[in-house]
Amino acid sequence: MTYILGISAFYHDSAAVLLKDGKIVAAIQEERFSRIKNDDRFPKSAIQWMLADNQLTMEDIDYVIFYEKPFIKFERILETCIRFAPKGYELFCQAIPVWLKDKIFQKVSITRSLTELEGGKQWNKKLLFSEHHLSHCAAAFYPSPFTSAAILTIDGVGEWATTTISVGHGERIERIAELSFPHSLGMLYSAITAFLGFKVNSGEYKVMGLAPYGQPIYANVIKEHLIDIKADGSFHLNMHFFRFATELRMYGSELAKLFKIPPRTPESKLLQEHMDIAASLQAVTDDLFLQLADYVKRITGQTNLCLGGGVALNCAATGKVLKSGPFDRVWIQPAAGDAGSALGAAFICQHLYLKQPRIVQDGYMPYLGAAFNQEQIQNQLERLNAKYTLVADGKLFIQTAQALAEGKIVAWMQGSAEFGPRALGNRSILADPRVANLQRDLNLKIKYRESFRPFAPAILEDDVGDWFDITGSSPHMNFIYQAKPGVAEQVPSVIHVDGTARLQTVSKVGNEKFYHLLQTFKSITNCPMLVNTSLNVRGEPMVLSPEDAFNCFMNTGIDLLVIGNIVLLKTEQDSQLYKKYHYALD
Incomplete structure (x- = not known):
C-alpha cells in the first residue's frame, strides 16, 4: 500500500491531494478551512483533515511531492531582472530579498511544516519536486477518460513555461513544444x-x-x-x-x-x-x-x-x-488552476517516478473534499442555536423543489465538497431559472457582487439536448453552449446576454441527490434545470462546514438551508443572528 501526498502552495490557491495506490482519496484547497479566498499558505489544515479522515499520520505517507521547482522559479526571476535591467531594478529590490529570506529555502520550509504534523517525526522525509507545467499536464491527462491525448496547458507562468504542448499515452507524458515567460x-x-x-x-x-x-x-x-x-x-x-x-x-x-x-x-x-x-x-x-x-x-x-x-x-x-x-x-480538469496541480504532482509521483501503470477510468467527479455526517451536522447547528427539522429523503426533495418553484432561494449542502473553483451541486445556491430579474437580485442581494455576472444552469443530462446546442454531457461546467431558440424567454436567469450558458449536466451516477432534486423540480414545473451558483458571497471561498453554511445563510437573503437531510427556514431562526453582510472586496 502506497500513500502519496501532493501539495501546491506559496503562490495562490494552495491545496493538498492524497493518493492511495494511485487512486484519489481526497483533494481540497486550504481556503476552505482558513476562509481566506485563494489562500496561498502551506495547506496545513487541508493535510491535517485528510490524514485524520483516513486514520493516517505523516508516518504512513510514503512520498510527498511539491507541484513545482522553487529554485528554477527563483532563477527565472533573477534572470528576468538582469535581462530587463535597468528597468528590472525595482522588481529586484522588492522580490529578491523575499526569495532570499523565505522562498529559495522552500524545501526546508516544507519539510519543517510536514514534520510538525502528527507522525511527522517518524515521516521518512521523502520529498520530491515536480515542474509547474508538468503538474498541469498530469492533472489534465491522468484523470481524463483518454488512453492517449494531446495536452495543452496555458497559464500565467510556472518556472519559465507559460504555454506547453505535450502528448500523453498510458502513463507517459512527452513535451513537444513550449512558450516561455514573459510571453504569456x-x-x-x-x-x-x-x-x-x-x-x-x-x-x-x-x-x-x-x-x-x-x-x-x-x-x-x-x-x-x-x-x-x-x-x-x-x-x-x-x-x-x-x-x-x-x-x-x-x-x-x-x-x-x-x-x-x-x-x-x-x-x-x-x-x-x-x-x-x-x-x-x-x-x-x-x-x-x-x-x-x-x-x-x-x-x-x-x-x-x-x-x-x-x-x-x-x-x-x-x-x-x-x-x-x-x-x-x-x-x-475541473481544478485546472494551481490547486489542481497538487493532484497532477501526486500522479507524477505515481506514474513517472514510481513507474506504476495507469488505469483509465471514465466518469471523474471532483467531490473529493470534506463531508459531514448527520451527528456532526446536528452538533454544529445546535452550538449555533439553529432551528432545524430532520426530513426523510422523499419529503426532502419535494419540500425543497416546492420551495424553489415558489421562488425561494435555497442553499444546498450535500456530501463531499467539490475540488476546484465551481460548485457542482454539493455546495450550491439554487434558484428557479424561470424567474425574471433573478440574475440581478441574486447577484446584488445574495452574492453581493456585480449585477452583470451570469449564473449557470444545472440541468438533467437526459433533457439537455432539448434546451441547448449540445450532444453528450458536460458535468463540470467547463464549456459554454448556445441556448436553442425560445429558451432565453423560458429560463431568463441562466441565459447570458449573448444567448449562451455555462452548463452542468447532472446524471444519477454523477450526483444522485442533486439528480433527484432536479427530477422532482421538473415534475412540479416541467423545467429540468435550476440556477446553480457557489455557496458563498463575494470575497469568500465556498463554504465547507455546516457552520460555514449557516453563517452564509443567516447573513444573506437565502430563504432555506438544506444540509444533508436537515432543513432550516430563515423565518424560524433567531433574527438577532442576522446582521448585514460585510464582504471583502476581491
Whole structure:
C-alpha cells in the first residue's frame, strides 16, 4: 500500500491531494478551512483533515511531492531582472530579498511544516519536486477518460513555461513544444483584468462575464500592439505596454494611451468602453485558442485533447475549441488552476517516478473534499442555536423543489465538497431559472457582487439536448453552449446576454441527490434545470462546514438551508443572528 501526498502552495490557491495506490482519496484547497479566498499558505489544515479522515499520520505517507521547482522559479526571476535591467531594478529590490529570506529555502520550509504534523517525526522525509507545467499536464491527462491525448496547458507562468504542448499515452507524458515567460496569454488576460479594475487571479472570471456586453472593437488594436500571434498559435507580447516582468504591477501608462481611456478604478461605474475592451480581449483569446488547437492537432495527430492551466477555465474560449476545433473530444480538469496541480504532482509521483501503470477510468467527479455526517451536522447547528427539522429523503426533495418553484432561494449542502473553483451541486445556491430579474437580485442581494455576472444552469443530462446546442454531457461546467431558440424567454436567469450558458449536466451516477432534486423540480414545473451558483458571497471561498453554511445563510437573503437531510427556514431562526453582510472586496 502506497500513500502519496501532493501539495501546491506559496503562490495562490494552495491545496493538498492524497493518493492511495494511485487512486484519489481526497483533494481540497486550504481556503476552505482558513476562509481566506485563494489562500496561498502551506495547506496545513487541508493535510491535517485528510490524514485524520483516513486514520493516517505523516508516518504512513510514503512520498510527498511539491507541484513545482522553487529554485528554477527563483532563477527565472533573477534572470528576468538582469535581462530587463535597468528597468528590472525595482522588481529586484522588492522580490529578491523575499526569495532570499523565505522562498529559495522552500524545501526546508516544507519539510519543517510536514514534520510538525502528527507522525511527522517518524515521516521518512521523502520529498520530491515536480515542474509547474508538468503538474498541469498530469492533472489534465491522468484523470481524463483518454488512453492517449494531446495536452495543452496555458497559464500565467510556472518556472519559465507559460504555454506547453505535450502528448500523453498510458502513463507517459512527452513535451513537444513550449512558450516561455514573459510571453504569456495568462499575463495578457490578467494585465487587462487589472486595467479594468478587477483583481488579478480572481477577477478574470468577471472580465469573461463582462465580455458579451461589449463589442470587440479593440481586438485589432490588441493584435497590432499588444500581442503578435503567429500562424501556429505561438505569440509574443509587446513588453512596452506591460510591467509584470520588471515591477510589482501588471501594466504601464502606455496601455491607457492605447485604449484612450484611463484605467478603471475598482468599484467604479462600468462604462461601455470597459465592456468593449473585455469583449475584445475575449475575442483575441478565442481566436488564439483555436489557432493553438489547430497547431496541436497538426503536430500531435491526436484525436483527443486535454486542457490544463488557469486559462483552461476560460469556458467561453474552451467552448469554441470544443465546438469548432479539430478534436473529437476535449476534457478539462475541473481544478485546472494551481490547486489542481497538487493532484497532477501526486500522479507524477505515481506514474513517472514510481513507474506504476495507469488505469483509465471514465466518469471523474471532483467531490473529493470534506463531508459531514448527520451527528456532526446536528452538533454544529445546535452550538449555533439553529432551528432545524430532520426530513426523510422523499419529503426532502419535494419540500425543497416546492420551495424553489415558489421562488425561494435555497442553499444546498450535500456530501463531499467539490475540488476546484465551481460548485457542482454539493455546495450550491439554487434558484428557479424561470424567474425574471433573478440574475440581478441574486447577484446584488445574495452574492453581493456585480449585477452583470451570469449564473449557470444545472440541468438533467437526459433533457439537455432539448434546451441547448449540445450532444453528450458536460458535468463540470467547463464549456459554454448556445441556448436553442425560445429558451432565453423560458429560463431568463441562466441565459447570458449573448444567448449562451455555462452548463452542468447532472446524471444519477454523477450526483444522485442533486439528480433527484432536479427530477422532482421538473415534475412540479416541467423545467429540468435550476440556477446553480457557489455557496458563498463575494470575497469568500465556498463554504465547507455546516457552520460555514449557516453563517452564509443567516447573513444573506437565502430563504432555506438544506444540509444533508436537515432543513432550516430563515423565518424560524433567531433574527438577532442576522446582521448585514460585510464582504471583502476581491
